Amino acid sequence: MERLSIFDIYKIGVGPSSSHTLGPWNAALQFATALWGLELQPDHVEVHLYGSLSKTGVGHATDLAVQLGLEGCDPVTVDTAEIPIRIERIRAHEQIVIHNYPIPFTPSRDIVFHNHARLEHPNTLTFKAFSDHEVLLEQTYYSLGGGFIEREGENVQELQQIQLPFPIDKGADLLRHIDQQDASVSEIVWANELRFHEYSEVKEQIDSIFRTMLECVFRGINTSGILPGGLNVKRRAAKLNKELLDGQTFDSLEEWLALVSGTSRDFTNVNKWVSCFALAVNEENAALGRVVTSPTNGAAGVIPAVMLYMYCFCDHNSIDDIERFLLTSGEIGCLFKKGATISAAVGGCQAEIGVSSAMAAGGLTEILGGSPRQVLAAAEIAMEHHLGLTCDPIGGLVQVPCIERNAMGAMKAITAAHLALATDPDDCLVNFDVVVKTMWDTAQDMNHKYKETSEGGLAFNLPVVLPSC
Ligand code: SF4
Numbered sequence: 001m002e003r004l005s006i007f008d009i010y011k012i013g014v015g016p017s018s019s020h021t022l023g024p025w026n027a028a029l030q031f032a033t034a035l036w037g038l039e040l041q042p043d044h045v046e047v048h049l050y051g052s053l054s055k056t057g058v059g060h061a062t063d064l065a066v067q068l069g070l071e072g073c074d075p076v077t078v079d080t081a082e083i084p085i086r087i088e089r090i091r092a093h094e095q096i097v098i099h100n101y102p103i104p105f106t107p108s109r110d111i112v113f114h115n116h117a118r119l120e121h122p123n124t125l126t127f128k129a130f131s132d133h134e135v136l137l138e139q140t141y142y143s144l145g146g147g148f149i150e151r152e153g154e155n156v157q158e159l160q161q162i163q164l165p166f167p168i169d170k171g172a173d174l175l176r177h178i179d180q181q182d183a184s185v186s187e188i189v190w191a192n193e194l195r196f197h198e199y200s201e202v203k204e205q206i207d208s209i210f211r212t213m214l215e216c217v218f219r220g221i222n223t224s225g226i227l228p229g230g231l232n233v234k235r236r237a238a239k240l241n242k243e244l245l246d247g248q249t250f251d252s253l254e255e256w257l258a259l260v261s262g263t264s265r266d267f268t269n270v271n272k273w274v275s276c277f278a279l280a281v282n283e284e285n286a287a288l289g290r291v292v293t294s295p296t297n298g299a300a301g302v303i304p305a306v307m308l309y310m311y312c313f314c315d316h317n318s319i320d321d322i323e324r325f326l327l328t329s330g331e332i333g334c335l336f337k338k339g340a341t342i343s344a345a346v347g348g349c350q351a352e353i354g355v356s357s358a359m360a361a362g363g364l365t366e367i368l369g370g371s372p373r374q375v376l377a378a379a380e381i382a383m384e385h386h387l388g389l390t391c392d393p394i395g396g397l398v399q400v401p402c403i404e405r406n407a408m409g410a411m412k413a414i415t416a417a418h419l420a421l422a423t424d425p426d427d428c429l430v431n432f433d434v435v436v437k438t439m440w441d442t443a444q445d446m447n448h449k450y451k452e453t454s455e456g457g458l459a460f461n462l463p464v465v466l467p468s469c
Contacts, residue, residue: 001167001169001338002337002338003161003162003164003167004334004337004338005192005193005196005197005334006189006193006326006327006330006331006333006334007193007196007197007205007209007330008146008148008334008337009146009293009294009295009330009333009334009337009342009359010209010292010293010294010326010330011076011146011147011292011293012075012076012208012209012212012290012291012292013025013075013076013147013290013291013292013293013297014065014075014078014080014083014288014289014290014291015061015284015285015286015287015288015289015290015291015297015300015398016059016060016061016285016286016288016297016298016397016398017060017061017062017296017297017298017398018145018146018147018293018295018296018297018298019052019060019123019143019144019145019146019147019296019343019344019345019452020052020053020056020057020060020061020062020065020123020143020452021060021061021062021064021065021297022065022075022147022293022297023123023141023143023144023145023147023148023149024049024053024062024065024066024069024125024141024143025065025066025068025069025073025075026069026075026147026149027066027069027125027127027139027141027143027149027151028047028065028066028067028068028069028070028127029069029070029072029073029074030139030141030149030151031069031070031127031129031137031139031141032069032070032071032072032098032099034137034139035098035099035129035136035137036099038129038136038137040131040136041101041131042098042103042129042130042131042136042137043103043104043130043131043132044103044104044110044129044130044131045070045096045098045103045105045110045127045128045129045130046110046111046112046127046128046130047066047070047110047111047112047125047126047127047128048112048114048125048126048127048128049062049063049066049111049112049113049114049124049125050114050116050117050118050123050124050125050126051114051115051116051117051118051121051122051123051124051345051453052117052122052123052345052451052452052453053123053124053125053143053345054113054114054115055115055396055452055453055454055455056393056396056452056453056454057113057396058113058396059229059393059395059396059397059398059454060396060397060398061288062125063107063111064083064087064288066111066125066127067086067087067090067096067105067107067111068083068086068087070096070098071086071090071096071097071098072098072099073086080288080289080290083288090105090107091107094106117448120140120142120152121142121143121144122345122346122448122451122452123142123143123144123145123343123345124140124141124142124143125140125141125143126138126139126140126141127139127140127141139151139152140152143343143345144343145295145296145337145341145342145343145344145345145346145351145352146293146295146296146333146337146342146343147293147296147297148337148342162195162196163195164192164195165191165192165195166181166188166191166192168188168192168331168334168335169335169338169339170335170338170339170433170436171335171376171431171432171433171436172433174188174331174335174372174376175372175373175376178372184324184328184366184372185327185328185331185362185366185372185375186323186324186327186328186366188331189327189328189330189331190202190327193327203323206322206323206326206327207319209292209326210307210319210322210326212290212291212292213281213291213292213303213304213307214253214257214304215253215290216280216281216284216289216290216291216292216300216304217277217280217281217304217308218253218256218280219280219284219289220235220237220238220279220280220281220283220284220289221237221238221241221256221276221280222238223235223237223238223283223284223287224238224239227283227286227287227397227399228286228287228288229286229395229397229399230395230397230464231394231395231397231399231400231464233286233397233399233400233403235279235283236279236283237276237279237280237283238280240272240275240276240279241276241280244260244263244269244272244273244276245259245260245263257311257312260273260308260312261311261312261313261317265313270309270313271411273308273309273312273313274305274306274308274309274407274410274411274414275305275407275410275411277301277304277305277308277309277410278301278302278304278305278403278406278407278409278410279301279403279404279406279407280301281300281301281304281305281406282298282300282301282398282402282403282406283403285297285298285300285301285398286397286398286399286402286403292304294329294333294356294359295333295336295337295342295352295355295356295359296342296343296344296351296352296355296356297398298344298349298352298353298393298398298402299352299353299355299356299405299406299409300356300406301403301406301407301409301410302353302356302357302359302360302406302409302410302413303326303329303356303359303360303363305360305406305407305410306360306361306363306364306410306413306414307322307325307326307360307363309364309410309414310325310364310367310368314367314368316367316368321367324363324366324367325363325364325366325367326363328362328363328366328367328375329359329360329362329363330359331362332355332358332359332362332363332375332376332379333355333356333359335432335436336351336355336358336359336383336436336439339433339436339437339440340436340437340439340440340443341440341443342355344391344451344452345391345451345452345453346443346451347439347440347442347443347446347451348388348389348390348391348443348446348450348451348452349386349389349390349391349405350383350386350387350388350389350439350442350443351439351443352391353386353389353405353406353408353409354382354383354386354387354389354409354439355383356406356409356413357382357383357386357409357410357412357413357416358378358379358380358382358383358386358413358416359379359413360382360409360410360413360414360417361378361379361381361382361412361413361414361416361417361420362375362376362378362379362382362417364378364413364414364417365377365378365417365420365421368417368418368421369421370417370420370421371425373425373426374420374421374423374425375420376425376431376432377420377423377425377428377432378413378416378417378419378420378421379416379432380428380430380431380432380434380435381415381416381419381420382409382412382413382416383435383436383439384430384435385412385416386409386412387435387438387439387442388442388446390446390450390451390456390457391450391451391452392449392450392454392456392457392458392459392460393452393454393458393459394454394458394459394462394464395454395459395464396454396459400458401458
């Protein structure tokens with residue numbers, strides 16, 4: 001079984017999709033690095049996209065991501081404002097720069113979309129480098145969701161060999177360690193994280209994830225206009241923020257947080273704020289902004305929305321609260337990755353919004369004082385009511401239904417947490433491991449039309465021809 005760190009689930013990157021943008025971007029970076037070791041300089045490079053990467057690749061910016069990766073841009077640090085400039089330079093000059101060497105590259109010719117899926121995985125891409133028409137290097141990658149990638153033929157054993165003090169493959173393992181150690185979920189996860197990273201690194205990385213999430217929300221509530229891609233979707237977070245603050249202004253993120261925290265805690269107000277936080281993140285994601293996968297980009301708004309609910313409206317705003325929330329929720333994401341999937345191309349939207357909602361529900365429950373069994377009960381409840389959720393993004397863009405779906409996932413997470421807190425976990429009929437298995441079974445039964453192909457559901461009933469396709 002995989003040995004996963006929560007920082008495999010929480011990755012800082014660029015929107016709109018972890019499986020279709022971040023994964024292919026990282027694959028292109030790896031391929032470009034491998035080219036560095038060749039004796040001959042390539043004179044031609046091709047990228048072949050298969051299955052879901054092909055069908056929704058333009059809407060999910062897969063074509064842009066592979067170009068940025070080949071040019072060596074780091075998704076964690078790249079200036080997102082420079083992305084359109086770089087892409088336009090490649091297109092206009094018909095040249096891509098790999099390790100400072102310009103290579104002829106015409107995106108419309110050299111990025112090839114194959115609508116059939118490769119048998120190995122629905123999200124497959126192959127890179128080829130040529131010299132004088134001879135293939136110098138060919139590598140195939142699978143994008144597994146959440147930015148995870150695997151190269152065909154690579155040895156994936158190394159990471160799995162890390163010996164953790166508390167190996168966890170299932171919810172039952174987690175509860176066993178908790179009972180033996182008399183610990184909380186987050187304490188067990190902390191102990192495991194210290195095998196992957198130094199103590200100070202865990203602290204720093206959590207802080208960086210928290211800051212990136214906050215900054216993403218803040219950019220979202222400060223940006224209005226139309227989202228790119230051709231669907232003409234209007235951004236709504238900024239307008240909602242303005243209405244909710246009733247004309248109050250702010251000059252910084254800290255001031256804004258203080259204002260939000262001071263607004264009414266009645267249900268309607270809180271409900272609207274949670275939606276506003278989620279919309280802000282996913283509008284940024286759709287605009288190729290910087291987000292944190294949690295567990296994916298398409299579902300990146302759920303965790304920040306629930307975290308800000310806890311921060312602004314539940315009096316849990318210390319760094320200790322943030323750490324415990326992210327550790328607990330991150331472990332739940334790891335459990336779904338190990339026992340099922342976090343890829344919409346494999347399991348539909350239950351694998352994205354369903355998992356993020358379960359993660360957030362579990363994290364919130366620990367912070368609100370729930371027992372470890374109530375934490376897992378909350379995650380189970382949140383997933384139980386996302387089972388079978390399909391992925392049918394209109395026009396292949398991560399906008400409709402994706403943006404609003406994050407608000408719904410966040411509200412279900414909050415409901416699940418409060419339900420779990422009011423429940424004796426011994427009375428629950430369905431346990432966490434059963435819902436993970438059920439989600440996996442449902443994923444396997446789901447028609448491929450509903451797995452990020454834009455061939456079914458809303459995408460079928462509202463077909464659009466986008467200018468960029
Ligand atoms: S419908 Fe769900 S799974 Fe599909 S792209 Fe949108 S958020 Fe992701």
